[in-house]
Amino acid sequence: MRISESAIVVTESVVVIAKALIDLSDPRPWQEKIETCFPDDGEALTKVVTSFLEEFDGDRAKRWIEQFNGDSYRRFVEKLLGAAQYRLFIEAFKEDAASLALAFRRAARALMPFAIAWSDATTLVSRNQIKPANRAQLLAFNAIEMMVSLDIFMGERVLASLPMTLTGATDADLESWSKDEVGDLVTEFRARVTEASTRRVERANSALVRKIRGARDALRYSEDGVSQAANSLIELLDRIMREAFSPGIVLAWVDANLPDEPDLSHVKDGVRQPTKRAEALCFVYGGGPVDAARAETQYDDGTGPSVMHDILARVLVSARNKLQKLKHADSGTSAEREQLASVLSALEGALMLGLSIGDVSADSAETPEFPGLPQED
Template sequence: MENSTSVSTYRSSFAAYTRSLEPSLLATLRIDESIVLVTETLVSICKALTDASDSRPWQERIEDCFANLDNERLEGILTAFAEEFQGDRPKYWAEKFKNENYKTFVERLLGAAEYRLLVNAVKEDAAVVALAIRRGVRALMPFAVAWSDALGLMSKDQLKAANRTNVLAINAIQMVISLDDFLGDKLLSSLPMEVTDATHSDLAVWAPDGPDDLVTQFRTLVTEASARRVERANSPLVRKIRGARDALMHSEDGISQAANSLIELLDRIMREAFPPKDVLLWVDANLPEESGLTYINDGQRKPTKRAEALCFVYGGDPIVSREATQYDNEDGPSFLHDVVALVLVSARSKLQKLKHADNGTPEERQQLMSVLSALEGALMLGLTIGGISAEPTRELPAA
């Protein structure tokens, strides 16, 4: 086998071990260069992402993994990934490593001592990848909480109208927790995590007493993340969210004040990012056959709130043509964009009703807190997938 350099300074134990063997021996083991390259690349990226001593953004860490490779080497890596992830190849390797006959064959061929070195190398690499996956899964929790809070605002009729109840009924929070538990029970517990940068919190069970406390913690993170994204998109408007919370806590007329602040927040953040004339251009260019996106008022054609919300969550970008799925239709907005836009519109409608709440009852206050959590979740998701920042409005297609 070619004695090539590693993808980066982060080394794969499996790649280092296999490259110490004779090419003829590797051929007998049916371990070719492509599987070594794939393993080396994945482990290098996972080590870069979990390196506790590196505080740079994740994009820069990954770029460094390939910084010293020429075009020929990069093409080789891409080809290796194409070969190893096509068809049944992943299933083939998974079954082979589980096959007792193959294990016995490899041990006889290498000898007991060398076989242990190979097994240890595979486990060390698996530990690095498992840590990266666990951290990745846990990084999804704020989005799962935001998604669940956002969907909590939708009525059963709205869910049925979307005709996607089988997906919308999924408990995203429980799904993330279950996946995290599986990783801990089935993977991390059986791997040498001491060779990684795993911390005590990485290895600890996440929700031993149930998800409630965990969700409360992450709902605070969603609030903070939503405020940061609103601030990047339109810094003066972040005061509207904080003002709404302050009004609920300190003012006797807090419900009405908070509702007014949040309505103004929604209207301004969407319209200042994409004025009505730009929304109409976006609708005509992307969803000309979609109903309920425009209306006529005083002889003038105007966008509906749903149109404004869709343009907002798409960030003014064109809707890319795609194949229809069981959740999407080929010509309409995507499932994720459509639901987030629907939540934003629903939040505004509920806020309009709460704006006139004058009893100040605990029930009304709880309703507004639920709308606020849903709105923060929807804004976090919408501003993330729309990629909206404080930059000038991007150019839209001409009429």
């Protein structure tokens, strides 16, 4: 059938992993499910990776797909196998494709909280703050609309043509989202962002969780709620970044990773100190190295902080600046409360994303080592 061994190895592994992940009767974390698919201490996984690299080398994959989509090839296979065997082959192919489609839909839906977190966070950043200009185009990127459109496409064009009853898909899995219910979806998933952000903050510093809850309670119940909530959130931001990485560590991180990036330090009373943006960048990188050798893309010139880290750091700084202004709010108007609620949603989104990609944890993160950093810092 002109199918290479490497293609068989890769396809088989992908399907086995997909079927393991969509098995709702197995309560184990997804990492353990995948490990079960490769029980031979990585030998099979190594073979899969090697086969993948072989199969997708150059334009081989493109030629392979074009060949299998052609009518002449399908006629060739049917003649080779016979009508009955060819029908069984197609049915088996569709069954495996259904498992892959279900795994993909669930994975895509699991990304919806991140799409909402990104959408909320970027409301605090203007295009003028992002350089170069092509990076600013990402601020106009509607991740929520894209996720809903993808879900609709999956339901109408993919799942509808496959035997999903063979996969154990639930009614919720098979029901597509609608653009008319985007508002309800955002409300539902924003609650998950709040929950995820709170869990992430708790991992970094459990005492700071009270600041988020206190800010929400003050906003709901206190006459001076805007000012109280703003104060709590400013303290949350300052403490979570300072306790993750001290000023000395931030300066050493800047010198080691972004020595040519402007506006990351200043001198006060004769002492060099990091700026808020430097603290935020170190925080969203988790104190780890900046990949200076990353590939250049439409949105990233490959130098300085990556576009994702840069935007998230600017969001954290912008949130703090806006909170400083709201801290002095004394009228308690509905407009001030709405503004504070918007900043809180943006801050929760940025913290969820920042703590996720930076993986900052007070219990597990080790102090990074940088040349010239005194031991006491």
